[in-house]
């Protein structure tokens with residue numbers, strides 16, 4: 036693909052004052068007529084009118100009522116150009132499209148027999164000719180006409196008019212969206228749904244009609260999504276002073292969906308996996324994900340929709356900020372420290388890996404090959420961390436003032452990161468030039484901490500230094516301002532905490548302490564998205580965990596200890612874990628019993644994907660085996676606690692509350708450990724737990740632990756039972772596929788891909804097999820004989836022909852290939868080269884060429 040560059044941005048020369056869209060909906064041939072009121076911008080010169088359009092069957096064009104002929108325009112596969120247009124005019128195009136044939140799931144398509152759309156980033160051009168870029172904002176009127184029986188419900192953005200008869204068994208409705216918006220926020224959904232309804236009264240007393248649209252029979256399972264929506268609306272009022280701005284808010288669940296969800300104005304479209312939940316079919320993690328994604332999409336109404344991005348390079352302007360908002364929403368709904376730990380696990384697992392490989396890019400990239408490939412952990416998760424650092428540096432009050440100014444100043448506009456920071460500069464008087472390096476520089480900064488104690492002076496000297504490794508296209512890095520929360524701990528709970536901003540390559544601090552030498556706690560609450568390097572012995576690290584008063588660092592201290600242990604164990608295939616280390620971890624888990632959600636996280640061992648980053652060359656098979664040995668030792672050390680905990684009943688009646696979820700999280704963690712114990716009766720015990728599990732959280736944990744045992748009767752019994760029970764529920768069956776792909780071999784993947792319910796057209800299903808295998812089963816994916824690559828390659832090649840965005844996402848799993856031990860590395864390279872020579876989509880070709888580059 037040809038690279039697009041931020042530096043080449045130029046404003047669109049025309050204003051689209053109003054858009055009237057009329058859809059005559061038909062699965063095979065939908066007629067779309069678009070009437071655009073267009074005027075040349077002052078100073079717009081004599082530019083030609085260029086409209087984006089792809090895969091459209093053009094039927095006619097009228098300019099101010101005059102039918103144009105082929106001599107009046109130029110039509111290519113990507114654009115419609117009218118070289119000679121007046122300063123103000125009305126343009127009407129009629130095109131035909133086929134939703135049923137649209138397998139890319141971008142534009143207008145059919146899922147579960149219903150019409151739906153996905154337009155971000157560039158799907159609208161697959162619906163009609165239009166300047167499909169976020170800085171062209173317009174007022175939309177949308178008329179939908181469809182078969183009454185097939186589509187009793189017809190939705191779009193804004194406010195609905197009355198439904199009217201259109202003859203021939205069809206009916207029609209017009210939606211009017213009073214808020215100007217870019218085309219990527221357009222949506223329509225039409226079909227037969229069950230609807231779960233409620234209302235929300237806003238802070239100014241307006242009543243909003245809320246509705247969640249789901250498959251027939253699923254309405255009761257939409258209750259949690261609705262509850263999450265109402266809490267999101269209230270939270271944005273309380274926390275940011277933002278009120279909802281339309282009379283209706285609709286959510287539609289769609290089975291086949293590339294994203295998790297989409298924030299279209301007043302009509303959020305969701306992957307059904309993030310709408311439907313009840314205790315039997317969903318885990319606590321599912322409930323949590325629904326809450327956070329419903330929040331995320333709702334919060335976009337102000338950060339994304341009312342104020343949008345000038346161009347797609349600014350994607351983090353809405354995504355990083357909105358992830359930061361949804362993380363804080365979740366933290367307020369649940370436990371803040373537990374939420375922080377989960378956010379960091381996600382960041383390290385996905386974003387640190389991205390930063391360390393050939394796909395590394397800045398939070399705001401300055402060039403891209405394929406726009407769909409811009410939706411990355413760096414833009415989202417690191418983008419959120421950067422907002423968190425901004426808030427830490429300027430404080431919560433100044434942060435809120437800056438946000439208020441941003442909303443006031445830029446409402447209705449399409450803006451840049453510079454515009455956003457100008458608001459914070461104006462309210463604080465600070466200069467954010469250096470801070471904005473976080474947006475332009477890729478790579479994870481590393482901070483080295485050294486300390487020395489002067490007993491006579493009672494003073495600790497702390498030497499800090501930072502460096503950021505080179506990334507593709509960026510060899511030399513400049514220092515970034517790193518807010519570091521530090522504390523001196525006296526070991527009895529005494530905590531002297533303060534914050535420094537490390538904005539130089541090196542910095543020396545001194546801090547007085549009363550009494551004996553204190554312990555130094557660094558990057559508390561993970562105050563910056565960095566790697567911290569400290570030269571400490573195991574005993575010093577254990578002492579630090581015991582003395583630590585910051586929950587994040589307590590957990591992270593344990594993570595560091597177990598990471599070092601696994602790395603050491605991976606050097607010898609028979610090496611056994613150190614008893615003292617295992618006891619220290621077990622005792623931390625026992626001590627945390629009063630906060631079971633936290634205790635559950637303490638039992639977690641870093642995934643192979645994280646361990647991988649600590650080694651070059653990396654041997655996933657050895658890391659996996661070492662991890663298993665440590666897990667077994669931890670299981671034995673905790674065996675009494677595990678038995679007692681699991682003998683107690685699970686909380687009843689079931690509630691999705693954080694308290695109950697915490698208890699179940701610890702039960703599930705112990706079920707996992709039980710399976711890792713190596714005890715001969717583990718299979719029977721797990722099968723009994725599987726059969727007795729009163730909720731999906733524990734049932735799935737038991738099934739996963741059974742699957743980890745490898746081939747055995749108990750495993751087969753559980754898998755067969757699960758399939759029998761849930762074969763009619765696709766979302767639950769995704770778990771069945773994922774559990775096996777996450778633990779099996781390449782042969783398992785081939786078997787799952789041959790299962791009659793494997794569906795290449797359904798992204799959730801493809802991800803639950805190929806995506807889970809390639810991202811969460813690294814020992815098998817990176818098998819030295821290349822079998823894992825082959826299994827995934829076969830699926831990717833087939834998926835790519837139907838859905839390029841999906842295939843490209845799967846391909847990112849190859850990003851770590853250069854770190855691998857020589858055999859796997861050679862096999863990975865050969866696979867990538869084969870893929871490079873295959874006829875891949877632009878999206879996939881972009882990933883392959885960057886991975887090899």
Ligand code: DPP
Nearest residue numbers: 155294296297298332
């Ligand atoms: N729908 C995706 C999200 O909300 C892209 N905007 O992040």
Ligand code: ZN
Nearest residue numbers: 331335354357
């Ligand atoms: Zn988003």
